[in-house]
Amino acid sequence: MITIQNISKFDNQQPTAVTIGTFDGVHIGHRKLLDRLINDAKLLNLKATVLTFFPHPRMILQQDANIKLLNTIDEKIKILENIGLDYLMIYPFSKEFSRLSATDFVESILVKGLASKKIIIGYDHRFGRNRNADIKDLISFGKIYSFEVEEIPAQEIDEVSVSSTKIRKALEEGDITTANAYLGYNYMLTGTVIHGKGLGKQLSFPTANIHIEENFKLIPLNGVYVVKSEIDNATVYGMMNIGFNPTVSGKEKSIEVHFFDFDQDLYGKKIQIDILERLRDEHKFNSVEELKKQLEQDKKTSLSLIAKP
Template structure:
């Protein structure tokens, strides 16, 4: 898969494309049905399978929605799409100027002249162009005039995608990792850089790696303790992670801390992806450090038992 940061940088003029357009947040099971249709159609037609997505998310730009929470960072989305067999991922910058493009300019100049579209697979409810005033019937009319085919994704499939995204977000905010992971078809992931913390975990006998996630739009699951896994230098390590405020030691800032089992290396300033496998419990304020230590030992035993199964 080749990733291109702007439609204008697409240079493969030897091949035409079949395109689908969307945010594909989570790249979950519902999305994968659409992407599988895209890839199969491209192979049958001798076209290049192409996903056109936008970043930042349109709501961040048009509505100044600083509270929007997404399931994937743009890098995580790229990694997942890479595994599916796409030819091209186009991440076009979404700006206010771009949002003012007319439907004609968008279809003619960007999709047809820019990306060499011969087929567009799109949802029945897709809207585009300035003020989102064009719909799939307009797109079909453009197709007749500009020589490309439009394949409509039926309402049921689009509704499944919408429901899945909502269910995944709600499940993670409720701490229901199993439901979220089932809809995603992979373990929900947090990606960031390990930063120095207060070192309290080491004092308790549970040294932690403090994960800093720079993307404020990334959805963080409900506070609590979780069983996790990471790939470090080509090897899988399991551990337990706490998302929360460390109330027992009067913590005031939310943190994400991972205690890896059987790992004794230096992770500071290194990038790390953490897969969330299971939720252990809520975060609690314990009456003493000794009570906290005792609970951490129980959490570790629970985690190891789960991992062994």
């Protein structure tokens, strides 16, 4: 898959089959649509292309500071890389772009920019300035500019939107099992390892403190989770705490990972944490010694879960 963020660099000598959307989470509902795109593209000798936008339109048009997304743009690229797409076109969303008329969008982006010969889109898709054009307009444009439009029925679109809603709700409730089932992969957090207060080291449970730059990334419910990560081409398991460290009167929310049987300097490294299971809520213990005993129990439980086939 080739990722492009400037449409002028797209090779429009190759005709494409295109689908359009934010595809947040790239979950099992999205995968049905993407699989159809890829199969149709092969049959018609077209290049399977996803047109997506970043930043998210709500960030620009509504200046929505509270929006929470399942993927950062880098995570989305990583997930899409392995499913068989030819191109991922990430178009920079701006207020100026949002004011493009439907005609200009179709002509400059879909026809001239992407050389679209087939467009697979949902029945409720709207586009153009003030989102005033719909699939009927797109079909009319197709007759003018010689591209086919395939409509995704309401039932399938509803399945996609319900999945996204359920994933967000599940993560907010700490139900990582349901979230992972709907995603079709383990929910991930990606960030840079920074220096913490060193409490974990004092407890013989040194942790990697993860700083996530993107404030729109959805962080699951506070608590303790079983996790894994790929570090220097090796799979490393561990347990992660999301929360405020109430036992030691922590004031700021942190994400801390203790990796099992691992002793390597990770400061400054960007790593991906895959969340496998949720162990428990975050608790305030009566003493640091009591906390240490619980951490030992958490490790034992984590290792037994990891050992399961």
